Amino acid sequence: MTEHWQPRTEADIQAAIDQGLVRESHVFDVKKPPPPPSKNVDIAVDLACFAVDGGRILYGVSQPDSTAPTTLAPFDVSGLPERLDQIARGGVIDPPLNIRVLNIASEADPSRGYLWVTVPPSPDAPHAVDGRFRSRSDRTNTILSSHEVARLIAERTGRLVSARGLLDEEITRDPTAADLRQQLHLFMVAQPHMGRRDLLSVPSGLRIGARGLREPSRPQSPRCRPKANPTCSGLPGRSIPESTAGR
Numbered sequence: 577m578t579e580h581w582q583p584r585t586e587a588d589i590q591a592a593i594d595q596g597l598v599r600e601s602h603v604f605d606v607k608k609p610p611p612p613p614s615k616n617v618d619i620a621v622d623l624a625c626f627a628v629d630g631g632r633i634l635y636g637v638s639q640p641d642s643t644a645p646t647t648l649a650p651f652d653v654s655g656l657p658e659r660l661d662q663i664a665r666g667g668v669i670d671p672p673l674n675i676r677v678l679n680i681a682s683e684a685d686p687s688r689g690y691l692w693v694t695v696p697p698s699p700d701a702p703h704a705v706d707g708r709f710r711s712r713s714d715r716t717n718t719i720l721s722s723h724e725v726a727r728l729i730a731e732r733t734g735r736l737v738s739a740r741g742l743l744d745e746e747i748t749r750d751p752t753a754a755d756l757r758q759q760l761h762l763f764m765v766a767q768p769h770m771g772r773r774d775l776l777s778v779p780s781g782l783r784i785g786a787r788g789l790r791e792p793s794r795p796q797s798p799r800c801r802p803k804a805n806p807t808c809s810g811l812p813g814r815s816i817p818e819s820t821a822g823r
Contacts, residue, residue: 581597581604582692583634583680583690583692584680585680585683586648586650586680586681586682586683586689586690587683589634589636589637589648589680589690590648593637593646593647593648598634598637598639598646600639600715601714601715602629602631602712602713602714602715603626603629603630603631603632603712604631604632604633604634605622605626605631605632605633605634606633606634606637606639606646607622607633607634607635607636607637608635608636608637608638608649609635609636609649609651610635610656610659610660610691613659616659616663616668617668617705617706619660619663620663620664620668620669620705621705621710621717622717623660623663623664623669623673623675623693623695624669624673624702624703624704624705624710625710625711625712625717625718626695626712627673627695627697627698627700627701627702627703627710628697628698628701628702628711628712628728629697629712630695630696630697630698631695631712632692632693632694632695633691633692633693633695634690634691634692634693635651635656635690635691635692635693636648636649636650636651636680636689636690636691637649637690648690650682650684650685650688650689650690651688651689651690652687652688653679653687653688653689653690653691654687656677656691657677657679657691660675660677660691660693661675661677668705669703669704669705670703670704670705671700671703673695673698673700673703674696674698675693675694675695675696676693676694676696677691677692677693677694678691678692678693678694679691680692699732700732701728701732702720702724702725702728702729708720709724709725711724739765742765743763743764743765746763746765747763
């Protein structure tokens with residue numbers, strides 16, 4: 577469930593903990609407060625590992641071991657979103673990485689809270705820290721072998737070449753009327769590509785909130801209506817990431 581979870585409040589985090597849903601996975605990790613600046617490389621490794629397939633890190637949760645309970649651990653977040661962004665973009669990670677950081681305030685003390693860090697799948701992956709390319713296994717960070725690095729780069733290059741080829745074909749075909757072709761117009765193409773199987777799965781539709789799991793209301797009509805991402809009888813549609821190019 578945490579693969580598709582988006583907490584907005586401290587109560588959302590506590591509700592997920594109470595229901596045993598805060599579990600590390602290939603695309604999710606929980607951390608105590610970020611370490612001091614002397615450990616910036618450790619943070620960089622965590623960020624770079626998620627860049628291949630995308631992932632999220634929740635800072636501010638204590639999860640000592642499998643036998644100890646998971647608990648909230650809010651901390652002073654002042655200056656930390658900027659620090660994480662500087663780590664991602666400032667040269668520790670090669671090439672630089674784009675991330676998003678959400679500050680979730682503690683209800684007891686708004687000066688303290690949690691950080692929800694989103695690492696989108698990077699078009700430049702894999703990324704290196706200390707000269708070694710990083711990735712994420714089932715629940716831990718890993719160092720990629722030279723073979724794995726070559727494979728990922730080949731896949732990335734293949735997607736780019738394929739998208740450019742489709743764009744060139746569209747420009748050659750040019751559906752614009754001949755008398756309008758001297759005017760400025762934009763060509764765009766989109767090509768779906770398969771990601772990891774676990775990233776293409778869709779949750780059942782349940783939403784985690786402060787009051788626990790809730791199921792959103794659905795239309796009761798038994799018939800399907802054509803939509804961009806159709807659903808029928810309560811079965812969720814399946815979204816597929818796209819490689820896009822424009823000229």
